[in-house]
Amino acid sequence: xxxxxxxxxxxxxxxxxxxxxxxxxxxxxxxxxxxxxxxxxxxxxxxxxxxxxxxxxxxxxxxxxxxxxxxxxxxxxxxxxxxxxxxxxxxxxxxxxxxxxxxxxxxxxxxxxxxxxxxxxxxxxxxxxxxxxxxxxxxxxxxxxxxxxxxxxxxxxxxxxxxxxxxxxxxxxxxxxxxxxxxxxxxxxxxxxxxxxxxxxxxxxxxxxxxxxxxxxxxxxxxxxxxxxxxxxxxxxxxxxxxxxxxxxxxxxxxxxxxxxxxxxxxxxxxxxxxxxxxxxxxxxxxxxxxxxxxxxxxxxxxxxxxxxxxxxxxxxxxxxxxxxxxxxxxxxxxxxxxxxxxxxxxxxxxxxxxxxxxxxxxxxxxxxxxxxxxxxxxxxxxxxxxxxxxxxxxxxxxxxxxxxxxxxxxxxxxxxxxxxxxxxxxxxxxxxxxxxxxxxxxxxxxxxxxxxxxxxxxxxxxxxxxxxxxxxxxxxxxxxxxxxxxxxxxxxxxxxx
Amino acid sequence: xxxxxxxxxxxxxxxxxxxxxxxxxxxxxxxxxxxxxxxxxxxxxxxxxxxxxxxxxxxxxxxxxxxxxxxxxxxxxxxxxxxxxxxxxxxxxxxxxxxxxxxxxxxxxxxxxxxxxxxxxxxxxxxxxxxxxxxxxxxxxxxxxxxxxxxxxxxxxxxxxxxxxxxxxxxxxxxxxxxxxxxxxxxxxxxxxxxxxxxxxxxxxxxxxxxxxxxxxxxxxxxxxxxxxxxxxxxxxxxxxxxxxxxxxxxxxxxxxxxxxxxxxxxxxxxxxxxxxxxxxxxxxxxxxxxxxxxxxxxxxxxxxxxxxxxxxxxxxxxxxxxxxxxxxxxxxxxxxxxxxxxxxxxxxxxxxxxxxxxxxxxxxxxxxxxxxxxxxxxxxxxxxxxxxxxxxxxxxxxxxxxxxxxxxxxxxxxxxxxxxxxxxxxxxxxxxxxxxxxxxxxxxxxxxxxxxxxxxxxxxxxxxxxxxxx
Numbered sequence: 001x002x003x004x005x006x007x008x009x010x011x012x013x014x015x016x017x018x019x020x021x022x023x024x025x026x027x028x029x030x031x032x033x034x035x036x037x038x039x040x041x042x043x044x045x046x047x048x049x050x051x052x053x054x055x056x057x058x059x060x061x062x063x064x065x066x067x068x069x070x071x072x073x074x075x076x077x078x079x080x081x082x083x084x085x086x087x088x089x090x091x092x093x094x095x096x097x098x099x100x101x102x103x104x105x106x107x108x109x110x111x112x113x114x115x116x117x118x119x120x121x122x123x124x125x126x127x128x129x130x131x132x133x134x135x136x137x138x139x140x141x142x143x144x145x146x147x148x149x150x151x152x153x154x155x156x157x158x159x160x161x162x163x164x165x166x167x168x169x170x171x172x173x174x175x176x177x178x179x180x181x182x183x184x185x186x187x188x189x190x191x192x193x194x195x196x197x198x199x200x201x202x203x204x205x206x207x208x209x210x211x212x213x214x215x216x217x218x219x220x221x222x223x224x225x226x227x228x229x230x231x232x233x234x235x236x237x238x239x240x241x242x243x244x245x246x247x248x249x250x251x252x253x254x255x256x257x258x259x260x261x262x263x264x265x266x267x268x269x270x271x272x273x274x275x276x277x278x279x280x281x282x283x284x285x286x287x288x289x290x291x292x293x294x295x296x297x298x299x300x301x302x303x304x305x306x307x308x309x310x311x312x313x314x315x316x317x318x319x320x321x322x323x324x325x326x327x328x329x330x331x332x333x334x335x336x337x338x339x340x341x342x343x344x345x346x347x348x349x350x351x352x353x354x355x356x357x358x359x360x361x362x363x364x365x366x367x368x369x370x371x372x373x374x375x376x377x378x379x380x381x382x383x384x385x386x387x388x389x390x391x392x393x394x395x396x397x398x399x400x401x402x403x404x405x406x407x408x409x410x411x412x413x414x415x416x417x418x419x420x421x422x423x424x425x426x427x428x429x430x431x432x433x434x435x436x437x438x439x440x441x442x443x444x445x446x447x448x449x450x451x452x453x454x455x456x457x458x459x460x461x462x463x464x465x466x467x468x469x470x471x472x473x474x475x476x477x478x479x480x481x482x483x484x485x486x487x488x489x490x491x492x493x494x495x496x497x498x
Numbered sequence: 499x500x501x502x503x504x505x506x507x508x509x510x511x512x513x514x515x516x517x518x519x520x521x522x523x524x525x526x527x528x529x530x531x532x533x534x535x536x537x538x539x540x541x542x543x544x545x546x547x548x549x550x551x552x553x554x555x556x557x558x559x560x561x562x563x564x565x566x567x568x569x570x571x572x573x574x575x576x577x578x579x580x581x582x583x584x585x586x587x588x589x590x591x592x593x594x595x596x597x598x599x600x601x602x603x604x605x606x607x608x609x610x611x612x613x614x615x616x617x618x619x620x621x622x623x624x625x626x627x628x629x630x631x632x633x634x635x636x637x638x639x640x641x642x643x644x645x646x647x648x649x650x651x652x653x654x655x656x657x658x659x660x661x662x663x664x665x666x667x668x669x670x671x672x673x674x675x676x677x678x679x680x681x682x683x684x685x686x687x688x689x690x691x692x693x694x695x696x697x698x699x700x701x702x703x704x705x706x707x708x709x710x711x712x713x714x715x716x717x718x719x720x721x722x723x724x725x726x727x728x729x730x731x732x733x734x735x736x737x738x739x740x741x742x743x744x745x746x747x748x749x750x751x752x753x754x755x756x757x758x759x760x761x762x763x764x765x766x767x768x769x770x771x772x773x774x775x776x777x778x779x780x781x782x783x784x785x786x787x788x789x790x791x792x793x794x795x796x797x798x799x800x801x802x803x804x805x806x807x808x809x810x811x812x813x814x815x816x817x818x819x820x821x822x823x824x825x826x827x828x829x830x831x832x833x834x835x836x837x838x839x840x841x842x843x844x845x846x847x848x849x850x851x852x853x854x855x856x857x858x859x860x861x862x863x864x865x866x867x868x869x870x871x872x873x874x875x876x877x878x879x880x881x882x883x884x885x886x887x888x889x890x891x892x893x894x895x896x897x898x899x900x901x902x903x904x905x906x907x908x909x910x911x912x913x914x915x916x917x918x919x920x921x922x923x924x925x926x927x928x929x930x931x932x933x934x935x936x937x938x939x940x941x942x943x944x945x946x947x948x949x950x951x952x953x954x955x956x957x958x959x960x961x962x963x964x965x966x967x968x969x
Contacts, residue, residue, distance in 0.1 A: 070964075133885075137876040137953070147915070151923045152855075159923055163915060170875075170911055174904035177885075181900075238587055440525045461969040 004064050005049065006077040009087070010125045012042050013094070017117035020110060028109045035098050035113040038225060044089040046124075050084050058479030060193065068134075073190055077131040081472040082327060083127045086247075086254055089334045089364070090127070092244045092458075096122045096451050097239035103447070104238050104349050105153060111155060112351055116239060117146040121326065125249050127254060131181045132190040137258075139215075146240070146248065154235040161228075161235035168228040172218030177209035183263075196262050196483070202491065209267025212260050219252035222284040223311060226305045233301035234354070238345030241297065245304050245337035248251060250330045253311045262480060265487035268316065275316040277405050282309030283413035288422040296344045296354050299424055300337060303380060306413060307333045313410060314395035320481055322398020324473050329391025330380075331469065332459070336388055337378040339455040343369070345446050350441050356424060361433035366443045370429045372452045379459050380462065380483055381421040382414055383406055386463040500932050505565050508547045509613050515540045516606050523599035530597040534588065536845040541581045541609075548573050551963050561681055562620035566614035568966045569616040570743045571818075572675055574614055578809060579737045580605060586941040587730030589933070590844065594728055595640050604735065608634035612742045612810040621670045621680040621752075624746070627711075628666070628840050632659050635739065639727045643959035651726025658719045659709065666706025672699035673754075686753040702748065713803060716770035717796050729844065732788055733832030737825050744770040744799070744821050747806055748814045759809045759839050766807035771902055773800030778909035782916075790913065791831060794872060797910055798824050804903050805887040808894045815888035815963045823871075823883040823952075830868045830945025837861055837902065837940040839931045853926025861930075862921050864942045871949045876909050879952035886960075887936035890938075925927055 011177035016038035020031045053061055060078030068075040077085065097116055105112050122145070125138035143166055159374040164407060167338035183189050187198045200208065209236060227250075233241050261268045283306050307329065313328030347362070348354055379386035382393075392414060399407040427455045433439065444452065519540070523533045548570050556568040584602060591597050611760040616622035634909030636659065640652020674680055676695040677688035689696050705716060724732045728837065747766075755762050777797020784790040802824065805817030837858075838845045855862035871880035891900045891955065 068956065068962055137881075140876045140881075144875060147918075148922060149867075151919060159919055162919070163912070163921070166915060167908060167912060169909045171905075175901070177888070178892065178897070178900050178904060181885075182897075184889070185893050196949060469680050 002260045004130050004244045004491040005045070006064055006079065007063050009042060009045050009049070010077070010121055010128060010171040012045070012121075013038055013117040014121040017114045017121075018175075020114050020117070023229065025042060031110045032102060032457070035117055036095060038117065039098055042120065042124070043088075043095060044146065046087045047082070047090040049079070050472070053081070053084060053472075055081060055166075056475055058475040061312070062131070071252070072184075074131060075134060076191055076193075077128045077134075077427060077439075077446050078130045078193075079128055080172070081474070081476040082254070082257060085327065085331055085469060085472060086127045086250055087124055089250070089331055090120060090123045090247050093242060093334065093338055096338065096342070096455070097242050099447060099451055100242065100345060101237070101239045104257070104345055108152065108325040109317065112237075112239075115149050116243070119145040119149075119243060121252070123209050130192055132183065132192060132209060132259070134197075136173070136177060136180055138196060139255075140170075142248065142251075143169055146244065148234045149230055149243075153240065156235075157231070157237045161231040164228045165232040168218050168225065172215040176209040176215035177243050179208045181420065182427060183208065192259065192263070193399065193400075198249060200209050200263060202266055205264040205267035206270055209260060209264040211493075212255070212264075213271070216252040216255045216260070217278075219255070220312060221252075221305060222278045222308070223285060223305065226282070226286065229305060230298050230301040233304075233341075234295060234297045237343060240342040242338045242346075245300070245341060246334040246447055247273075248303065249308060250334060251253075252324060253308070255316065256312070256315050257327070257480065262317070262483055265484045268484070269488055272316045272318070274471075275312055276403065279309040279316075280409045282306060283313070283410055284416065287413055287416035287420060290421065291416070291475060293420075294356050296356055296424065296428070297341070298354075299356075299420060300340050300344070300380075303417065303420065304333065306417060307337075307380075308412070310392055312404070314398055317395070317398040317402045318481065318484055319398040319401050320425045320477055321401070322496035323477050323480065324470060325391055325394025325398055327473055327477075328387070328469060329395060332387030332391045332462070335455055335459050336376055336379045338385075339372075339452060339459070340380060341478075342448075342451055342455070343373050343376060345440075346444060346452075351437060356427050358429045358435050359438065360431045360435070362429050362438060362441075365438055365441055368449065370445045373429055373443070375456050376459070377425045378420045379463070382419040384463075385457050385460065387466070388463075390463065391468050499651070499913075505551075505556050505558055506563070506741060507551065508544050509610065512540070512544055512549055512606065512610050512613065515543075516603060516610065520603055521734065523603065525913045529599045530601070531593075532583070533599040534597075534602050537606055538581060538585060541577050541584075542607065545574055545577045545581075552722045557619060558603050559682065560620075562615075562623045562936075563617050564619040564916050565617060568745075568749070569963065571966050572616050572741060573613055575822060575825065576609060576738050579631075579829060580609055580645060580734070582829050582944075583730070583737060583832070584939050586829070586935075586938040587733065587836060589935045590725055590730050590836045591840075592729070593842070593844070594642065594730075596728055596730075598641070599640075601641060604634045604637050608638070609738070612738070615742055616745055616749075619682045621673065621682075621685075625667060625670055628706075629663065629744070631739065632663060635659070635735070635802055637879075638731050638734065639723055641731060642728050646727075647726040648728060650901070651723040656725045657750050661714065662706045662709035665702050669699045669702025669704075669706065672696070672702065682749075684751040686756055689755065689757050691761075693758075700755055700758060700762060701765065704747075704762070707743055707747050708769055709742050709751070711747070711799050711803075712778045712792075712796055713799050714796060715769075715774070717776065720796060721789045721792040724788045725786055728787065729832065729846065733829065733835075736791060736828050736832065740795065740799060741821050741825060744802055744806070744817060747803075748817065751806065751809060752814065760887055763807055763809050766803055767896070767899055770800050770803035770807050771899065773797060774903055774906040775805060776915075778906040780891075781910065781913045784913070785848055787835065787848055787917075789853075790917075791828070791846065793933050794910070794913075795824075795828065797906065798872075800906075801884060801887055801903060804891050804899055807899070810890065810894060811967045812890040812893060813887075815960075815967055816890040817967065818963045819886050820883040823879045823949075826945050826948050827868055827871050827880055829874070830864070830942050830949070832937045833941040833945070834861060834865055835867070836935055837930065837934050840928055841897075841931070845930075846921055847968075850928060851917065851920045852924040852928070854930065855922045856926050858930050860920075861942075862905065864946050865921055866918055867946045867949055869914040869918055873911040875911070878955040879949035882952055882956050 021349040063078035066075040122142040129135040293299040314322040315498040614627030642648035709716040781793035802820040871878035874884040
């Protein structure tokens with residue numbers, strides 16, 4: 001196919017944001033329509049991509065290649081079964097964010113929409129790029145719009161959070177940049193399909209793995225560098241939190257699967273215990289921290305850290321179930337955390353409080369809202385029949401094959417997850433009405449229903465029928481594991497010979 | 499002999515036109531506008547003369563003067579930079595009553611000095627060019643002579659710069675003593691590692707050059723002079739002499755000192771790391787934008803020096819690309835200062851920028867682009883500058899330099915972010931006057947346009963720069 005469909009997908013939101021930028025009048029409606037139209041078009045385009053993909057082949061498809069910097073870097077794009085799911089997630093979440101800001105963003109709506117659309121371009125770019133430098137470019141550039149979103153439209157401590165977010169992520173990423181350049185001088189290319197073939201020498205792998213890890217660990221975020229996430233989540237506006245939780249965090253998990261494991265199989269094997277221990281700490285410790293939160297957004301933020309702990313755990317089990325479970329968990333967490341943040345946003349727009357204490361007994365006055373909230377909370381704790389269950393289940397199956405102790409400890413996290421989610425639901429939705437204002441609150445309107453129903457539908461649909469997602473993943477994940485085992489076996493053989 | 503003069507055509511043209519506009523300035527009344535516009539025209543014509551001259555390498559006057567693509571590139575760069583610096587600052591010059599007709603003429607004279615520096619292949623010609631440039635810069639620093647701070651900065655610059663010139667001259671004389679020649683090519687043949695005296699000379703010459711580009715530890719004058727001099731002069735100081743200083747450093751490494759690179763490299767690595775660190779840390783506490791830009795420029799010179807310190811052709815190329823993008827960013831940043839006017843007074847404190855994103859959205863957005871680019875965040879131009887430098891540094895396996903350099907970018911990102919925070923997150927306190935300064939606005943637009951669209955075709959600059967170092 002000659003038509004550059006991936007570039008179209010990437011740059012469609014950017015171009016439409018440019019149109020919004022040029023529109024001079026203060027008429028916000030037109031900006032909303034333009035951004036909504038372009039983001040939905042992006043979503044349809046990505047659905048079309050999914051539909052027209054060949055799912056039985058593990059290779060990259062729709063590959064586009066263009067010379068970019070002479071004899072040095074090529075602008076190379078391509079997708080496989082793993083990336084298409086993240087692209088779909090991104091393209092699905094963005095229109096919801098745009099819808100949500102109609103209610104919640106009161107000033108400078110135009111700039112906000114521009115920031116969201118630019119961010120969408122960069123996020124899709126991350127999932128499409130097949131060149132390390134292009135990947136880095138998209139990965140880092142996302143900091144700018146997110147910094148602005150948190151800083152301009154955020155809550156009272158927005159400056160601190162925005163700075164913390166930016167500097168933490170930048171600090172992690174510069175080491176990755178060093179590693180990328182080093183890889184270029186070792187292998188002579190930054191094209192990852194070629195690097196997969198060339199195989200990086202053993203003595204470099206551990207250091208390079210660590211450099212990539214420093215960036216992805218901050219972005220995931222893994223304990224102990226997770227502290228930026230609660231701050232950023234709490235202060236960001238609803239749409240910002242949704243994007244942050246649903247997509248930005250997934251870039252790191254995607255990075256582990258796309259870069260760390262296939263490029264540095266020996267490094268990945270060497271550092272698996274490190275990742276396991278950090279993941280376990282993340283799962284247990286942050287779940288305990290989440291129990292003690294009195295701010296709803298903070299609680300969901302800590303639960304994100306715990307859920308991402310399962311993701312890193314699953315990826316580094318390096319079993320088929322583990323990796324597929326991790327990807328499934330990322331998609332599921334993308335939907336569920338987006339839904340929970342939207343739920344918090346709904347009541348925040350009405351009462352301007354995120355504290356659990358200021359709510360209670362919502363079920364009598366906001367019945368529709370309460371249904372949604374309970375469904376999403378149950379999905380977050382991993383109730384069978386929702387996507388949350390399948391992701392965690394597969395990860396645990398994968399980790400039982402590798403390490404019993406780790407798997408058992410991770411299972412405790414499931415219980416803790418149920419504890420903080422149910423406790424929050426009890427305090428917010430049920431119980432006595434603590435605040436007289438609640439009695440005068442209006443239930444969800446049509447727009448909010450639309451957003452929440454679409455999320456709830458997907459969460460339950462894929463919870464019962466995960467086959468479409470898993471089938472998309474099968475071929476590339478098999479390929480990934482085969483290549484990994486091959487690399488490990490060859491080195492073992494070489495070691496035995498000596 | 500006459501055919502040799504063709505090679506000197508840009509210099510001859512520049513000299514003659516300086517003399518003629520000097521006469522025009524002296525004999526016509528209120529001649530500032532006329533002289534100013536004429537000098538812009540002269541700059542443009544000189545650019546065309548250089549672009550139309552042949553690109554082969556020619557040495558004349560006992561091989562003391564060289565014309566090659568290397569010198570031509572830097573000449574065109576400083577001409578374009580001066581053109582934009584001059585024109586964007588015209589309103590500022592008039593408003594601050596420094597609109598004396600000597601102003602553009604002295605700038606032209608300093609450019610003439612730089613031309614000779616860039617084309618020198620001989621210590622004497624190099625030193626003469628340097629002095630011509632420095633003397634003009636002393637005058638420029640104190641051009642607002644009724645202003646205490648401007649005069650003070652002029653004196654400060656003069657005293658320190660004269661000292662460094664003296665050291666440099668001493669180095670030159672030592673070099674002559676130990677090698678018996680002043681010609682760069684001959685020096686390169688004579689110099690070996692065993693020549694301890696020549697290494698002494700090298701250190702003195704390095705000190706002189708490091709002073710001109712305000713690299714740590716010879717940076718002390720920079721913040722004071724930047725703050726004291728009128729903004730229009732500061733922007734000239736921040737851009738043009740730095741380009742020349744860096745070009746000369748590359749030239750010295752490439753020709754006369756190529757046999758003692760290792761000694762030279764150790765010092766450069768130290769200077770580079772020190773500049774990056776100081777530029778990052780000291781700028782954090784600054785409240786004045788000009789002072790902040792001074793420290794930021796020290797840091798940026800550190801990054802460019804990291805490229806030079808590799809001592810290899812890819813490193814020189816990356817440093818050249820770095821300084822070119824640095825010029826674009828700094829011209830844009832200083833042009834923004836010309837638009838910050840309140841009640842007829844130009845503002846230069848960071849706090850004056852509070853919340854301007856609401857009332858001057860375009861200026862705010864331009865500053866956003868320029869500042870993120872200065873911080874080196876992709877996909878803006880500043881990122882590519884850093885990327886090329888660190889690519890060449892890592893190629894030489896100087897990992898420590900690369901990691902320290904990249905960590906300082908994180909520290910320096912903090913103060914750029916602080917300005918962006920002031921612009922975008924804080925509440926607005928003052929409303930700037932409507933400034934009708936078309937040239938500054940066009941300059942900002944161009945600078946932002948280049949920085950934003952650089953990622954579309956980044957090899958453009960590479961192709962030009964690669965051709966400079968082919969021999």
